[in-house]
Amino acid sequence: MAMTTASEGVAPSAARQRALQRTALWLLAPGVVWMLLFLVLPILMMVYVSFWTQTTFTIEPTLTTKSWVNFFTSETYLGALWTTIRIWLTVLAATIVVGYPTALFVGLFVRNKTLQTVLLVLCVIPFWTSFLIRVLAWRPMLGKEGAINLILQGLGITDAPIEALLFSDLSVVIGMTQIYCVFMVGPIAFMLARIDPNVIEAAQDLGAGFGRIFRTIILPLSMPGVVVGAIFVSVMVLGEFATSAALSGRKVNLLGNIIVTQVGSLKWAFAAVVGVVLTVIMGAVVAALLRVVDLRKEL
Amino acid sequence: MTTVLQLTNVSKSYGPLKALDGVNLAIPGDSYVSLLGPSGSGKTILLRVIAGFEEPDQGTVTFDGRRIDGTPAHRRGIGFVFQNFALFPHLSVTKNISFGLENREGPPLDPRTVRDKVAAVIDLVGLKGLEDRGVTQISGGQRQRVALARTLVTEPRLVLLDEPFGALDANLRMRMRTELRAIRERLGVTFLHVTGSETEALAMGDTVIVLDRGRIGQMDEPDTVYNRPASPAVAKFLNCYNLFEGSLASDAFVSPAGRFPLSASATRRPGGPAYAVRYDRIEVRPAPAETAPDEVAIEGTFVTSEYTGASVLSFFSLADGRVVEVEDHLSHRAPPTYAPQQRYGLVWKRDAALVFA
Numbered sequence: 001m002a003m004t005t006a007s008e009g010v011a012p013s014a015a016r017q018r019a020l021q022r023t024a025l026w027l028l029a030p031g032v033v034w035m036l037l038f039l040v041l042p043i044l045m046m047v048y049v050s051f052w053t054q055t056t057f058t059i060e061p062t063l064t065t066k067s068w069v070n071f072f073t074s075e076t077y078l079g080a081l082w083t084t085i086r087i088w089l090t091v092l093a094a095t096i097v098v099g100y101p102t103a104l105f106v107g108l109f110v111r112n113k114t115l116q117t118v119l120l121v122l123c124v125i126p127f128w129t130s131f132l133i134r135v136l137a138w139r140p141m142l143g144k145e146g147a148i149n150l151i152l153q154g155l156g157i158t159d160a161p162i163e164a165l166l167f168s169d170l171s172v173v174i175g176m177t178q179i180y181c182v183f184m185v186g187p188i189a190f191m192l193a194r195i196d197p198n199v200i201e202a203a204q205d206l207g208a209g210f211g212r213i214f215r216t217i218i219l220p221l222s223m224p225g226v227v228v229g230a231i232f233v234s235v236m237v238l239g240e241f242a243t244s245a246a247l248s249g250r251k252v253n254l255l256g257n258i259i260v261t262q263v264g265s266l267k268w269a270f271a272a273v274v275g276v277v278l279t280v281i282m283g284a285v286v287a288a289l290l291r292v293v294d295l296r297k298e299l
Numbered sequence: 300m301t302t303v304l305q306l307t308n309v310s311k312s313y314g315p316l317k318a319l320d321g322v323n324l325a326i327p328g329d330s331y332v333s334l335l336g337p338s339g340s341g342k343t344i345l346l347r348v349i350a351g352f353e354e355p356d357q358g359t360v361t362f363d364g365r366r367i368d369g370t371p372a373h374r375r376g377i378g379f380v381f382q383n384f385a386l387f388p389h390l391s392v393t394k395n396i397s398f399g400l401e402n403r404e405g406p407p408l409d410p411r412t413v414r415d416k417v418a419a420v421i422d423l424v425g426l427k428g429l430e431d432r433g434v435t436q437i438s439g440g441q442r443q444r445v446a447l448a449r450t451l452v453t454e455p456r457l458v459l460l461d462e463p464f465g466a467l468d469a470n471l472r473m474r475m476r477t478e479l480r481a482i483r484e485r486l487g488v489t490f491l492h493v494t495g496s497e498t499e500a501l502a503m504g505d506t507v508i509v510l511d512r513g514r515i516g517q518m519d520e521p522d523t524v525y526n527r528p529a530s531p532a533v534a535k536f537l538n539c540y541n542l543f544e545g546s547l548a549s550d551a552f553v554s555p556a557g558r559f560p561l562s563a564s565a566t567r568r569p570g571g572p573a574y575a576v577r578y579d580r581i582e583v584r585p586a587p588a589e590t591a592p593d594e595v596a597i598e599g600t601f602v603t604s605e606y607t608g609a610s611v612l613s614f615f616s617l618a619d620g621r622v623v624e625v626e627d628h629l630s631h632r633a634p635p636t637y638a639p640q641q642r643y644g645l646v647w648k649r650d651a652a653l654v655f656a
Contacts, residue, residue, distance in 0.1 A: 198385035201352050204372040205379040206453055207403025216402055220389050 026161040037054045043279065050272035059268050067269045071277070077258065079279070081182070084254045087172060087244070089116075095233050096226065099184035103225070107192030108218070120189060123182045131179070135246045138175050142166040142247075175203070175243045180236055184221045184229035190226030227293045238278060257266035303328040303457055303489050304349065309358030311344060318344045320513035328456070329485055333504030334493045341513040342493045342585040345457045347423050349491070351380045362587065365425055373404065379445050381464045384446040386434040393417060393430045395445050399453040420452040423482060440471045447479075455639055458483075464499065472622065480640060486608060497537050501525055506651045509533045530570030540575040540653075547572045549654055556617050559595045560647040566593035571655025578612065579625035580639075580651040583635065588644020596646045599623055614636060614646060 053062040071077045104117045126134055141147050142165040149161040164170060180214030195218065203213045250257075255278050262271035304326040311319040311493055318341045326332055338343040345352045349360060351372030360368040367375050387395050400413045421427060423534040424444040425537060429437055434445060443463065463479070464472040483490045494500050499505050501521040509524065517529035517537075528534040529543055545554030545568070552559040552574045559574055590596045597616030602622070611634055613625045623645055625633050637643060 194382070196385060197385060200383045201350075201372070202350075202379065202381060202385040203387070203398065203402070205350060205375075205377070206399030206449065207373050207376070208398070209404055210371055216398070217387060218624075251563060272480045 010119050013115060022222040039125055046272045046275050049268055051267045051278050052272075054267055054269035057266075061264075067273045070270065071273045073092075075277035076253075077274070080253045083252060084238065084256075084278075085281075087169065087254060088175070088234060090169075090173050090232055091176045091180065091237050092174060095181045095184040095229070098177060098228065099181050100188060100226070102181075103185045103188035103222075104218075105224075108195065110145070111197065116193060120123070120186065123185055127177070127182075130259065132246070134179060135175050137245050138247055139166065139176075142171050147229060166247065167251055169248075169252055171254050172244045175236055175247045176240065179243065179281075180233045183236070184226075187232070188222055188225035188227040191222045191293035195221050202210055223293045224295055227289050227295065231286055231289050234289070235282055238282050238285070301328045301364060303431060304491075305359075305361040306349070307359045307361070309345075309348060309355045309360065311341075311348060311353065311355050315650065316533075316534050317513050319348065322358070322513070322515055324508070324518070326457070326489060327488055327506065328506045329487050331431075331480060331492065331503055332506045332508060333500040334491060334494065334508045334510060335500035335536060336493075336510035337495060342495075342508045344460055344512050345510065346461050346491070346493055349457075350377055350459055351375045359556050369489065373627065376453075376455055377399060378450035378453065378458035380446050380450055380460045380463050382459065382465045384442045384466070386442060386449075388435060389519055391430070392426060392432050392434060392437070392445055395434055396420060396452055397496045398449060403453065405604060410497040416452055420448045423451070423485070424448045424634065425478075439467055439477070443467060443475065447482070451482070457489045457491065462494055462647070463492065466496075472499075479503070487511065497539075497586045513535070524549055528559060528575070528653070529566075529568065530574065531573035532570070534573075534575045538576050539626070541578065541581070543574040543621075545574060547571060547654070552652075552654060555619050556621060557597045559652065559653060560649060562593065563654075564650075568654035574652040575655070576647050576651060578624045579628060580647050580653060581608070581623070582646045583613070583615075583627075584644040584646055586642040586644045588646050590644075590646055593649050594646050595649055595652070596644050597623075598642055600642050601639060601643050603639070604635075604637065611635060615643060 010295075016049050049059075049062045050067060051065065053060045053068060065175045086096060091128075106116055110119060139146070143149070144161045144163055146165070146166065147160075152158045153161065200213060200217060203217050208216070227259065239256055241260050243252060244252045244254050244257055245260075255274050259271045259274050259278075262268075304324070304327045306322050306324040309319055309322045309324075310317065318342060320347065334345070344353060348355050348368075351367070351370060355368055358368070359366055359571075362375065362377065384485065387398060390398070392486060397413050397417045398620075400408050400416060421430065424447055426444050426448060434591060435443060437445070443466070447463075460479075461530050464475060467475060476499070479490070479492075492500075492503055494503075500647065501524070504521055507521050507524045508518045509529075511530070511532045516533045517524055519527075519529075524533065525537060525539075528540070530539060534540040535542055543552070543554040543556055543559075547551055547553075551561055552572070554574060574627055584596075588596045588598070599617050602614040602616050604611050604613040607628070610626050610628045613627070613635065615623045615625065625645065
């Protein structure tokens with residue numbers, strides 16, 4: 001008797017649960033529709049258009065691989081691909097070198113939560129001005145008659161202005177590092193702040209000096225932060241065009257700049273080729289970074 | 300017995316708060332010392348000063364014959380077991396335990412030696428079979444063992460345990476008590492065990508230290524602490540004394556609850572004036588109680604009682620609202636039955652009371 005009541009009781013509740021799960025799936029609907037319309041469809045379009053036939057003034061939906069061949073045989077475009085990768089790796093390294101110690105200070109050595117928040121907010125303050133102004137503000141800093149050169153000459157450290165400061169790889173790297181560094185600091189500081197101070201004290205108590213503790217405890221525990229930060233920075237830097245346009249004097253051409261130029265001259269098929277290449281690179285970079293650390297364990 | 304750790308006049312303040320106030324302490328080698336104190340008595344700070352996580356404002360700490368205040372924690376060679384275990388979350392059980400051997404300063408140990416030592420300590424604390432588990436995949440009791448093993452493998456002469464059973468359930472706590480004492484005896488090192496539980500302190504310590512507002516209230520063998528607490532504050536932490544404040548006359552203690560005649564031979568301890576009677580030294584009689592010449596009696600109203608298995612704890616309220624607790628051990632008598640809101644006489648022998656002048 002009791003058995004039957006129990007089994008009768010279970011069946012409707014299991015069915016109810018399944019129904020509830022089905023209803024819950026509808027919560028995804030707006031997001032799925034949005035992503036299909038504005039992400040998946042455009043990407044498919046982009047791949048499709050990259051095989052269209054492009055003439056000087058027109059574009060026709062006749063499939064051809066001409067644009068692709070053109071991209072991979074042109075020294076200019078392969079050069080831009082290489083520049084993009086070089087600048088990306090340099091900026092990534094620079095944001096880690098500048099960002100990690102900052103995050104270490106904020107996340108580990110400042111144990112007052114209020115002060116921690118204040119310091120992180122300070123990192124975001126530059127974002128209160130517009131992106132273009134932040135980029136362009138580097139010009140009067142780095143230029144031939146800019147602040148840095150004037151100071152160096154005034155102090156007698158250099159005789160002539162250093163011209164390599166502006167309109168070079170260096171100025172692009174400096175500008176990008178300043179803009180994207182905070183995306184590295186945030187995730188790392190977050191992971192570091194989660195480390196239990198007792199864990200570090202325990203390592204100390206077991207006889208390890210700071211160097212050892214950093215290598216064996218702090219660094220491994222903060223790696224998820226580094227990976228998340230690297231994904232943020234990589235995705236943004238790989239798609240960049242404004243910083244290099246403003247600070248390189250058109251000397252540094254990234255894939256992003258090429259897309260802008262091609263779209264400007266209505267070369268849709270070619271712009272689509274570059275877009276596909278860029279998307280594939282980003283996907284590969286994110287996939288590679290996710291292999292470094294199992295983020296599922298950290299969530 | 301040799302002294303392994305000596306604290307001389309150690310003080311530490313946080314702003315206006317004196318966390319440690321002139322602590323003098325000598326911890327004997329090869330013994331189990333428990334440090335009892337209520338929360339806020341400075342017991343964790345004291346441990347952290349010894350371990351080197353905090354530096355004292357004044358005073359000296361001498362360990363193994365050399366002065367160690369000012370020495371960084373990783374060069375002190377004192378083990379510390381944290382209340383929350385503080386295991387390295389990204390490392391396996393074995394890697395947690397071998398951490399100290401592999402990462403301490405100085406020439407690295409031969410990997411074979413490390414392996415042997417780790418295997419021996421895993422055997423000692425009973426973690427066989429869990430070597431490759433992550434420390435997030437084992438139970439609380441097992442984590443406690445890893446924390447202990449990780450410290451013991453570095454062979455410290457002194458191990459500090461900060462409320463080591465705080466995160467364990469009652470059942471496990473009882474089992475770990477005996478086990479911890481057995482492990483210590485096998486290794487012949489000193490354990491300094493901080494706890495807020497008086498039963499744990501009395502059960503585990505060869506010596507019990509009572510910490511009272513940043514000072515050492517008493518340091519004695521467990522039964523001395525229990526039967527002859529050095530001050531009213533110590534008596535209060537032990538959670539088994541009824542304390543009365545008042546003033547001391549020539550032949551009696553005068554408290555708001557009444558006048559308690561003193562026996563001629565009563566020793567007067569410092570730290571008062573206060574008068575203390577243990578819960579289980581009070582006898583309950585119907586009011587008005589008849590008393591012998593060597594007895595003291597007051598009257599109280601029965602409020603309620605609490606059954607603890609081996610004994611019954613009964614609460615009586617006095618005229619001024621103060622509550623007196625009486626403990627009846629059930630091995631002596633049948634469970635007492637008192638009528639609620641009924642008045643009873645509470646009687647004890649004059650000699651059973653402790654008087655603090």
